[in-house]
Amino acid sequence: MNAAIIFILLLALMLTGMPISISLGLTVLVFFATMTNVAPEAVALKLFSGIEKFEIMAIPFFILAGNFLTHGGVARRMINFATSMVGHWHGGLALAGVLACALFAAVSGSSPATVVAIGSIILPAMVRQGYPKKFGAGVITTSGALGILIPPSIVMVMYSVTTNTSVGQLFMAGVVPGVILAFLLGLTTWFLARKHNYPRMPKASWGERWTAFRKSAWGLMLIVVVMGGIYSGKFTPTEAAAMAAVYAFIIAVFVYKDLKIKQIGKVLLDSASLSAMLLYIITNAMLFSFLMTSENIPQAMAEWITAQGMGVVTFLLVVNLLLLAAGNFMEPSSIVLIMAPILFPVAMKLGIDPVHFGILIVVNMEVGMCHPPVGLNLYVASGITKMGISELTVAVLPWLLTMLGFLVLVTYVPQISLWLPNLIYK
Numbered sequence: 001m002n003a004a005i006i007f008i009l010l011l012a013l014m015l016t017g018m019p020i021s022i023s024l025g026l027t028v029l030v031f032f033a034t035m036t037n038v039a040p041e042a043v044a045l046k047l048f049s050g051i052e053k054f055e056i057m058a059i060p061f062f063i064l065a066g067n068f069l070t071h072g073g074v075a076r077r078m079i080n081f082a083t084s085m086v087g088h089w090h091g092g093l094a095l096a097g098v099l100a101c102a103l104f105a106a107v108s109g110s111s112p113a114t115v116v117a118i119g120s121i122i123l124p125a126m127v128r129q130g131y132p133k134k135f136g137a138g139v140i141t142t143s144g145a146l147g148i149l150i151p152p153s154i155v156m157v158m159y160s161v162t163t164n165t166s167v168g169q170l171f172m173a174g175v176v177p178g179v180i181l182a183f184l185l186g187l188t189t190w191f192l193a194r195k196h197n198y199p200r201m202p203k204a205s206w207g208e209r210w211t212a213f214r215k216s217a218w219g220l221m222l223i224v225v226v227m228g229g230i231y232s233g234k235f236t237p238t239e240a241a242a243m244a245a246v247y248a249f250i251i252a253v254f255v256y257k258d259l260k261i262k263q264i265g266k267v268l269l270d271s272a273s274l275s276a277m278l279l280y281i282i283t284n285a286m287l288f289s290f291l292m293t294s295e296n297i298p299q300a301m302a303e304w305i306t307a308q309g310m311g312v313v314t315f316l317l318v319v320n321l322l323l324l325a326a327g328n329f330m331e332p333s334s335i336v337l338i339m340a341p342i343l344f345p346v347a348m349k350l351g352i353d354p355v356h357f358g359i360l361i362v363v364n365m366e367v368g369m370c371h372p373p374v375g376l377n378l379y380v381a382s383g384i385t386k387m388g389i390s391e392l393t394v395a396v397l398p399w400l401l402t403m404l405g406f407l408v409l410v411t412y413v414p415q416i417s418l419w420l421p422n423l424i425y426k
Helices: 002-015 020-035 040-049 054-071 074-086 092-108 111-129 133-148 154-163 167-196 206-232 237-255 261-294 297-307 312-326 332-349 354-368 376-385 389-412 415-425
Strands: none
Touching (some): 002 020, 002 261, 020 040, 020 261, 020 332, 054 074, 054 111, 054 237, 054 261, 074 111, 074 206, 092 111, 092 133, 092 206, 111 133, 111 376, 154 167, 154 261, 154 354, 167 415, 206 237, 297 332, 312 332, 354 389, 354 415, 376 389, 389 415
């Protein structure tokens, strides 16, 4: 009964148009004030202790690193390198967009940042070459979603904080699925380009490829700094995030010199603003998680599912349907912070690996970012392309279907996610 009251209250507040973070906090306060004897001091204590975790510090650092890279010419050099490698194939510039998104995702940790950085440069170039605007928008909107799967990933940090799963293992688990999804999105792009005979570019010589690689190497080295540091045990994921921010600042300001000293203040302000917004969502979500636990809702749900005789296969199908439905009206951070505390205990009771479960949630979030009505990547791409959301929804459909097929693969073949972390950590 209490569970029904909580979710009806939360839904009612969200339907008023209130931001999700405030809806969560208000639901908790109203419920505790009217339905329980929990002292206000306990709520206040939980509010502060919820964001005391060291791992949360990774979020503002990765956001800062991503902003330095977005403003610092790294994206342009990555696009040039990607174009030199795959530009001569069918739909070469579009394929370069997929590859550049995968590379930029591996240094930024954010999907919207990837769409903005790569899309704002490559989409006008595609239109000039004669590609239909819809095709270019479809490629970049969906490939940009790789930003939350290929490590480092802010969404993975949030899942880690919520479930106490190792961030390092999650980062390693995202590598193989990220590469496979990038390949599948590239394959879809190549197939459509070949079918419609879209433009190809002249084949670059090995000398040109080496030059393009040399120019983008400083940016690509960030992948080595972050993943190499974590893999070798030199620093934790949070320390890797701090290193990434410092390194991104140095290459943007002193190496590439695309970011002027006077622009640094704006980058810092933008990063602080986004970090504050995410930390506010996390704080309220932690409160909501505290409410769930105090009312024994996850435990009751676990017992109910076990009593129904629901096996792993059926449970994972239900989780996917639930997360895809949530993706229709919530953005990824909120979904992870609300759903993970509820679904995680059930998954553990059924013997599902926490790292595999985390990757499954992240892939669901990727799909959610590319479909309406609240697909964040659609709105970012709409701002770049000046296309309507309904038009963009049709444009992304072939790649969205590819992502759904990949979601089924990741859900029922855990080794895709677990092979690399098992190899490194065990």
